[in-house]
Amino acid sequence: MRTLRRDPILVALFAVTLTGFVLFALLEGDPHRQSQVFWCAQVPMDAALAYGAWRLRALVPHYRRFWSAIAFAGSSFTIGDSFQAVHTLLNPATASTTGTTVQSAFFIVGMSSNVLACLLFPHGLRSSRERLVFWLDATTVLVGGGVAAWCFAVYPVTAPVDRVTASITAALVVVAAFAATKAALVPRPPMARVAAWPMVAAPVVQGLAAFLPGPFQDQDHSYVFMVLLLPSLLIAIGPRIQEAVVRTDGPVPAVKRKPYSLLPYGMIAVTFAVFLIALPDDVSTRFWGATAGVVVITVLVAVRQLIAFQDNVRLIDRLDVALDHLTDQEVLLREQASTDGLTGLANRTHFTEQLQQHLDEGGSPSVLLIDLDDFKTVNDTMGHAAGDALLVDVAERLRATVRADDLVSRLGGDEFTILLPDTGPEGARRVADDLQTGLAGHTRASIGVAWARPGDEPATLLSNADIAMYEAKRRGKGTSVCFSDEMGARTAADAEIIRDLASAVGGGEFTLVYQPIVALDDLRMTGVEALIRWNHPTRGLVSPVEFIPLAERSGHIVGIGAWALREACRQAARWRADFPGAGDLSVGVNVAGRQLRSPGFVDEVAAVLRDTGLPPRLLTIEVTETAVLDDEESAAALLGLRALGLRLALDDFGTAASSLGLLLTVPVTTLKLDRSFVESITTVGRQAAVATAVSQMATALDFSSVAEGIETDEQRELIRGLGYEYGQGYLFGRPLPPHEVGDRLQLLSGDSRAQGAQGVVRT
The missing domain is CATH 1.20.1070 (Rhopdopsin 7-helix transmembrane proteins)
Structure with missing residues (x-):
């Protein structure tokens, strides 16, 4: 303190x-x-x-x-x-x-x-x-x-x-x-x-x-x-x-x-x-005697009760000490108890033992891995008691659906497994379909199906079922997917990328390029968006579409994002020092939801601004709608960022399901129209209608508006006519390395008309 x-x-x-x-x-x-x-x-x-x-x-x-x-x-x-x-x-x-x-x-x-x-x-x-x-x-x-x-x-x-x-x-x-x-x-x-x-x-x-x-x-x-x-x-x-x-x-x-x-x-x-x-002064002696007796008795009872409390505490402490001295064998036996305490199903240890036994006996079992969809929402909105009740109910439904010799178990959390002895792919698919029917109307689940092949170990079979289950979630949840070798190969490749991401920042493998953002009325460059590129030592350039989702899923996005934020602010501050025309040039940095929720993120941003000397008004943090949807931690981080004086842009606006509700809860200053609404705006009436609505909302809420993906003059004129202030796209420039941005700023510094250039968004 x-x-x-x-x-x-x-x-x-x-x-x-x-x-x-x-x-x-x-x-x-x-x-x-x-x-x-x-x-x-x-x-x-x-x-x-x-x-x-x-x-x-x-x-x-x-x-x-x-x-x-x-x-x-x-x-x-x-x-x-x-x-x-x-x-x-x-x-x-x-x-x-x-x-x-x-x-x-x-x-x-x-x-x-x-x-x-x-x-x-x-x-x-x-x-x-x-x-x-x-x-x-x-x-x-x-x-x-x-x-x-x-x-x-x-x-x-x-x-x-x-x-x-x-x-x-x-x-x-x-x-x-x-x-x-x-x-x-x-x-x-x-x-x-x-x-x-x-x-x-x-x-x-x-x-x-x-x-x-x-x-x-x-x-x-x-x-x-x-x-x-x-x-x-x-x-x-x-x-x-x-x-x-x-x-x-x-x-x-x-x-x-x-x-x-x-x-x-x-x-x-x-x-x-x-x-x-x-008490009044004229109270009789008899009353004082009775009063003193009540007070003394109450004090004695209270003291006696406190002594009893102390005795109980000592007894509990001695019991804890006795439990701590249990032998290692007793602790091991307790941990390996075969039943899950909440649902009464078999636990992970018992399930693995039974699966190993079937494989050792030359059987051909199949495994179903079941993960309840959005179970965290149940715990967060209705409480853990309601979540436990749901788990118990799901356990009963699973038992009622499978055969008598099938083994249902709970691995932990909201994950269940079912061992189907001597059941091939077709039979396992039918059981998965029956389970989806039995759970319908009550909850939704993603189910991964895998079956044993010669030489498989229990860990291999469970891993294959897990891969299939995540594929089911990727396809939209509430469905069943059977494992395939292609899934395994893709998962192995993803795991390799995730492993390489761990050392990419320290190895200097990332670079930033900057795409210009211009004012649509006179095409002045008023800002840039920082975009990350990964030059892998053996793979070459790896697309952000490929590695960014894996970085978010693995948590590496926090370290990568921290590097990108500091590097973008450092570069923007250097441009301001080197080029007079860059005094009001803003830089936009994309931030993932996992970064927003990481402890101390707001302090981290404040430290970067302080260390680089970049004014807060020239930094725009860009977040997607899904990154901040119904998330108190993200909302608190955005409020903290806004309090620093920087700007917040809602990126890819219009692509999520709850865009309108976010405008009332997230303290953004800028709406960035997703490129999907711009690419066919001159030919598709519905896209033009959406673009018009977004522009009108931005104007009504006093937000700045940026249209992404502008590639033709016709698109630019139409977007400008709809009321958009700023544009971004190949028409104005592809993502450029820092020195090419410097070349543009050199020209801008020589143009006296550019000295009054404004930032990309209003505070």
Whole structure:
């Protein structure tokens, strides 16, 4: 957390607080002027809370609703306190720390949003027993806090106070108690403790200050104003600290809780203390004796229960130690148990043993590998319990479809296998068709079919079935495919390419070429798109169509994309330094969905811009629709990229199924019409209609529009007439190596009319 010491917002907040303290002291004896300082200092604190919470919405998508509610609360506080600050400045004679009706209304709205935030964030409690224990403990704490608030604020045991102010103060204490309880008891809180405790302490400090008698009720000393300003500082720094934690350590990990919590017992003690303080002076001795007995018995029972908890914890620890000392043979036997715990089917070990036995006996078995389509969506949208229920149901349907001597097993996750003894290709195909029929209307599955050939091992047969299954997914899912030698050869070739990709970046085998993007009105080159080329040492040039999908599937795209991004930005910065006419030349870099979802991608882009010196406005990140479709991680990354000041283009627009919906959720600045809508635009009416619609949407949403694949003057004129601002295609230039782009920029630098050239997209 060393970066917190240099954080400009935290430094500014502490500077505002220190300045307020100094002014409070200098204005001692003038409560009206002190109140003016108090309200003016509140406004930047409130604004920092709103700003910090809003930034965390994008950084922590899992808690987006929580931080949205906190940001709304901060905005409400900012509006109300700004009004109050102006009011005190215009009416100094009536200035005080008590807010007007307007300020109180916005304060209540903000506090209500904070309460909603506490209720919204997920508990992370899975079983009904865990939820029951949590709510029992939480209710105990809330009742204790409510009793204290009632006796010291709403109906105080001492001098009477203003009921409205006291009620609001009491609400603050209860909200703080509830927030502290959730942060202490749930396994995955929305904030790290170092960030949460200042925000929890803020209403506690404010509540205690209101409860204290004497000068805190009169507010005629400078230190009273200092104490009253502290809660605003505490609640403002919380989100900023949390942002530093997330950027340094990632999302808050699950917290391992103790088997029991001391919070409820502490609140029992608080309640008894309040009860004893609230007793009138004329209570009889008999009543005091009974009261003392109740208190002592409760304390003894609580202590006894805590001792029992400790005994249970020690017992569990001893049991864990005993389990750790099991012999290696016992562990091995447990791991090799033959049954899958969830479905009751055979597990991988048992399946492999049975398959090996059939092969050893000279049999000709077939294997079906079944993978449920889009099973992750079920888990993500309906929960793991629904996913487990689906797996159990699928297991029952598979058992009901096959013969009695066929072996159904679950390999793990959503993968199932079926061993068909002495079954050839035709019989295996029929079983696969029967399975598709049995699963239809319930779920969809991709099935790979393979059969044994002389010399096959279980691993070979399973690998062949796996290859066929992935081919079924490639063909659109929900179908069955039988293995062929051609599939095996293609898979082997793909595996070789994937293996070579691992060393291609380090070996300097990749280069970038740049295709010009021009303004359609005067054909000025306003930008370039960086395109990657692979010069393989033995294969020669490998088409991106061939290696990019394999790089994405294997994960190598992350390293390749990082190299391409840095190289493109470095080259663009060099052009700007070498050619005066390249001052506003933008560069577009394609980014895969896997890159967007990789941790720290936004920071990586920021570092590249910083290291190369390229202004963010001259970098365009191009993503396809499928890369960001229904993906919170990608959406958060795009928001972070947009916050850096660079541009976002939706590439190949119009080819995915949910293009229109993405325009409302993805913060793009540019639409790039796919070349498939341009190639026949002069002859096919439907393509012209789609191109027109995309241009109109871009204009209505204030996006820039780029048409790809322009190859003729006729296409250019038609596209320009439809309203497109920029074009890209062979008509304006094929992808060029850097030195040829430099030649064009040299000509551009010599043309005085080019000095006002604009970037390819608007911010």
